[in-house]
Amino acid sequence: MTRKLSVVAALAVTGLLLAGCGSAQPKASSEDPAKATGEIRVLVANFPLNNQGSAAFQSIVDIFHKTYPKITVKSDFVPYDGLNQKISTSLASGQSYDVISAGIGWVQPLADLGAIQNLTALGVTKADLTKTVYPGFVPPMLYKGDVYAVPVVANPRVLAYSKSAFEKAGLDPTKPPQSLAELRADAKKLTITDGSGNITQTGFDFFAPPSNYRQQFVAFMGALGGTEFTGDKPTFNTAAGVAALDMMHSMITVDKSSVYGFQNSAKTALVTTGAAAMGFTGPYVDCSTNQDLGGIGDKCKDLVYFNLTDKKTVEYVGGRVAAIGAGSKYTKADLAFLDAFRAPSSQIAISKFDVGVPVSKDAVNSDFVTSNPAGSFASKNLEKGVFEYGGATFLDFRAKFGPALDAAILGQTSAAATLASLEKIAEGR
Amino acid sequence: MATLTDRAAPAAAAAHRRGRRPSGVQQARSRAGWILLLPALVHSAIFIAVPTVIVVALGFTDTRIVGRGSWIGLGNYVKLLGDDTFRKALLHTLTYTLVVVPVGMVVALLIAIGLNQNIRVRGLFRTLFYIPVVTATVAVSVVWLWIYNPSTGLANEVLAFFGIGRSGWLTDPHTALPALMVVGIWQGLGFKMILYLAALQGISPDLIDAARLDGASKWQVFRNVTWPGLAPVQFFVLVTSIAGSFQVFDLVYVTTGGGPANATNVLNFDIFTNAFARLQIGYASAETVIMLIFVGVLIYVGRLSQRDRKEL
Numbered sequence: 118m119t120r121k122l123s124v125v126a127a128l129a130v131t132g133l134l135l136a137g138c139g140s141a142q143p144k145a146s147s148e149d150p151a152k153a154t155g156e157i158r159v160l161v162a163n164f165p166l167n168n169q170g171s172a173a174f175q176s177i178v179d180i181f182h183k184t185y186p187k188i189t190v191k192s193d194f195v196p197y198d199g200l201n202q203k204i205s206t207s208l209a210s211g212q213s214y215d216v217i218s219a220g221i222g223w224v225q226p227l228a229d230l231g232a233i234q235n236l237t238a239l240g241v242t243k244a245d246l247t248k249t250v251y252p253g254f255v256p257p258m259l260y261k262g263d264v265y266a267v268p269v270v271a272n273p274r275v276l277a278y279s280k281s282a283f284e285k286a287g288l289d290p291t292k293p294p295q296s297l298a299e300l301r302a303d304a305k306k307l308t309i310t311d312g313s314g315n316i317t318q319t320g321f322d323f324f325a326p327p328s329n330y331r332q333q334f335v336a337f338m339g340a341l342g343g344t345e346f347t348g349d350k351p352t353f354n355t356a357a358g359v360a361a362l363d364m365m366h367s368m369i370t371v372d373k374s375s376v377y378g379f380q381n382s383a384k385t386a387l388v389t390t391g392a393a394a395m396g397f398t399g400p401y402v403d404c405s406t407n408q409d410l411g412g413i414g415d416k417c418k419d420l421v422y423f424n425l426t427d428k429k430t431v432e433y434v435g436g437r438v439a440a441i442g443a444g445s446k447y448t449k450a451d452l453a454f455l456d457a458f459r460a461p462s463s464q465i466a467i468s469k470f471d472v473g474v475p476v477s478k479d480a481v482n483s484d485f486v487t488s489n490p491a492g493s494f495a496s497k498n499l500e501k502g503v504f505e506y507g508g509a510t511f512l513d514f515r516a517k518f519g520p521a522l523d524a525a526i527l528g529q530t531s532a533a534a535t536l537a538s539l540e541k542i543a544e545g546r
Numbered sequence: 547m548a549t550l551t552d553r554a555a556p557a558a559a560a561a562h563r564r565g566r567r568p569s570g571v572q573q574a575r576s577r578a579g580w581i582l583l584l585p586a587l588v589h590s591a592i593f594i595a596v597p598t599v600i601v602v603a604l605g606f607t608d609t610r611i612v613g614r615g616s617w618i619g620l621g622n623y624v625k626l627l628g629d630d631t632f633r634k635a636l637l638h639t640l641t642y643t644l645v646v647v648p649v650g651m652v653v654a655l656l657i658a659i660g661l662n663q664n665i666r667v668r669g670l671f672r673t674l675f676y677i678p679v680v681t682a683t684v685a686v687s688v689v690w691l692w693i694y695n696p697s698t699g700l701a702n703e704v705l706a707f708f709g710i711g712r713s714g715w716l717t718d719p720h721t722a723l724p725a726l727m728v729v730g731i732w733q734g735l736g737f738k739m740i741l742y743l744a745a746l747q748g749i750s751p752d753l754i755d756a757a758r759l760d761g762a763s764k765w766q767v768f769r770n771v772t773w774p775g776l777a778p779v780q781f782f783v784l785v786t787s788i789a790g791s792f793q794v795f796d797l798v799y800v801t802t803g804g805g806p807a808n809a810t811n812v813l814n815f816d817i818f819t820n821a822f823a824r825l826q827i828g829y830a831s832a833e834t835v836i837m838l839i840f841v842g843v844l845i846y847v848g849r850l851s852q853r854d855r856k857e858l
Contacts, residue, residue, distance in 0.1 A: 198803075198823075199822075201822045201823055201825060202822040205821075205822060205825055205827070226825075230610060230825070313711065313712075314711075315712055327716075327717050327802065327803070327805040327806035327807075328803055328804070328805030328806060328807070376696065376714075376717075377714070377717060377806070378714075378717035378805075378806055379696060379697065379717065381697070381698075382692070382695065382698060512823065512824060512825060513824040513825070513826065515823070516819050516820075516823035516824045517631070517824075519805070520631075520804065520805055520806075520807055520808040520811070523719075523805055523806050523807035523808070524807040524808075527719060527806070527807055529719070529807060
């Protein structure tokens with residue numbers, strides 16, 4: 118009995134150990150497009166897991182299959198917040214992705230870490246990009262002068278105000294604020310509170326949850342002529358940066374013309390719902406009357422889009438890029454997948470759910486862009502774009518950036534001290 | 547009645563102490579025991595012991611992605627001591643633990659005492675109290691996000707009903723952590739309540755009756771009969787509560803992301819941020835070691851606080 122028990126136990130242990138051993142997936146064995154077989158793994162940030170996202174991704178795969186019909190595409194969808202985990206654990210396990218779709222700010226840190234491949238070495242030059250996309254999108258794709266990623270979709274944040282709210286507040290509805298000081302003054306006039314001091318109409322909505330005022334800061338600083346980074350050197354700790362952060366602090370904490378960190382339950386821009394008179398919004402506003410699907414109907418006609426203006430006129434622009442993973446050996450197939458990502462139809466499909474606009478120069482007159490007032494405005498102003506990216510330490514810096522800005526916005530620390538400490542992090546000190 | 551096995555075990559131990567070699571049957575049983583234990587040992591070695599050793603080793607390196615770092619000795623620990631974000635995360639974690647654990651234990655005990663009485667539908671109440679325990683923290687967090695919504699949430703509506711001004715709750719640095727503590731206490735009540743209930747039901751009614759017959763008041767009965775009877779489960783509840791509170795993560799991740807202005811940044815979340823947002827894996831490993839030390843110290847202090855150490 119005891120001997121049988123020992124044998125059973127030994128077999129159980131052996132079985133468990135063997136079960137832990139997996140077999141690796143076979144990979145593509147040939148680079149000849151028509152004959153190549155195998156599988157490429159694609160990591161995609163911020164694609165929704167619903168039918169729309171799946172359909173958009175499938176349309177990209179269909180374009181890819183016109184060139185590589187026999188290569189299977191395996192996708193991993195992940196939110197931006199989980200992107201770094203996926204990349205780092207995939208590298209650590211030796212199962213890196215063949216294609217990675219990330220945000221603009223990821224290019225240089227991933228290139229510095231050796232997580233993505235040099236596309237210039239694979240034949241994609243700066244000149245190629247310059248021909249097809251807005252010039253402002255090219256520098257974020259570069260690391261040490263070489264191309265490491267290609268832009269796919271732009272995610273601008275535009276500003277809008279309500280004409281009717283302007284009229285009620287005694288402001289000229291044909292004249293948006295022409296400086297940050299005017300923006301602050303107008304926001305104060307547009308703020309309406311109830312008897313208890315609770316805001317019933319936000320004067321200026323930053324459209325940001327807590328710890329996520331980074332993009333708005335970049336826009337404010339850009340309007341004052343400042344930039345977040347120049348190359349990989351942080352340049353936000355300047356008079357423009359301090360003034361921008363001070364302005365945000367004044368509008369939110371001093372004037373209380375905005376509720377810090379407030380978002381409605383649908384997480385839509387308050388200016389599009391009438392809860393705010395003025396504020397940031399995305400480049401797509403549903404002007405249909407179907408409120409259940411987010412349509413704002415007649416409110417669309419009440420909105421006027423404008424850019425932040427002071428020393429410069431700027432539009433904050435984020436964006437989605439695509440790159441080839443470091444471990445991938447099937448670079449030609451990967452390049453074909455990047456081309457599929459950037460095809461005009463793909464850019465439009467992604468823009469629809471990504472709240473973006475196509476990044477190609479010739480997309481500004483496309484039906485998709487011209488059909489939406491916000492998208493049309495955003496697309497026409499892409500050349501005024503200011504971006505959030507900067508060098509090899511950017512991801513490290515980005516993780517600290519949001520909470521640090523909060524402290525300054527809420528008055529816990531001064532703008533100057535906040536930016537000085539962030540500068541040290543950005544410099545890797 | 548003692549079984550043959552009950553008699554055999556002490557006999558074997560006695561034989562061992564006298565220096566005599568165990569019999570062939572005893573050796574075979576010992577071997578079988580080790581073989582049966584082997585899968586669990588292998589699992590523990592692979593998924594607990596080896597990662598622990600790796601984490602400790604990584605804490606002495608500047609690794610950003612595993613396998614690509616160099617030895618820096620105590621550099622990470624020195625940097626952590628000067629890291630304001632880490633110090634605040636540690637403080638928040640200690641505060642969270644020092645509030646959630648005792649308050650949760652007291653409230654759970656009171657509920658268990660209440661549910662140990664012969665009241666109607668007590669079975670229903672027991673189930674209702676236990677539901678949060680078996681509900682995914684992500685789901686719990688989403689519901690509490692709605693409750694704490696400054697504009698439309700239930701919490702502010704309740705405050706307004708009583709004429710109290712609205713609060714920013716999770717968007718206000720002063721109220722965000724206390725708001726999360728409420729959720730932590732609420733979610734942990736059921737688990738502790740069930741354990742206390744089981745312990746209360748294990749206390750012999752004869753002891754309580756005897757105490758009452760001797761003229762003891764309710765408080766004296768509780769202090770001298772019930773409370774000592776709860777000692778073993780107290781330690782278990784304390785240890786599991788401390789470990790759970792110190793490792794709070796998903797609640798913070800879903801509700802506040804460590805904000806606003808790092809007001810709810812706790813150790814586990816800070817480790818996650820350092821490891822996966824900043825890709826500073828060596829640094830995050832050093833932080834993990836520090837967290838482990840703190841948890842160990844707290845559990846040891848909790849153990850010392852128990853009256854009868856022999857039972858432990």
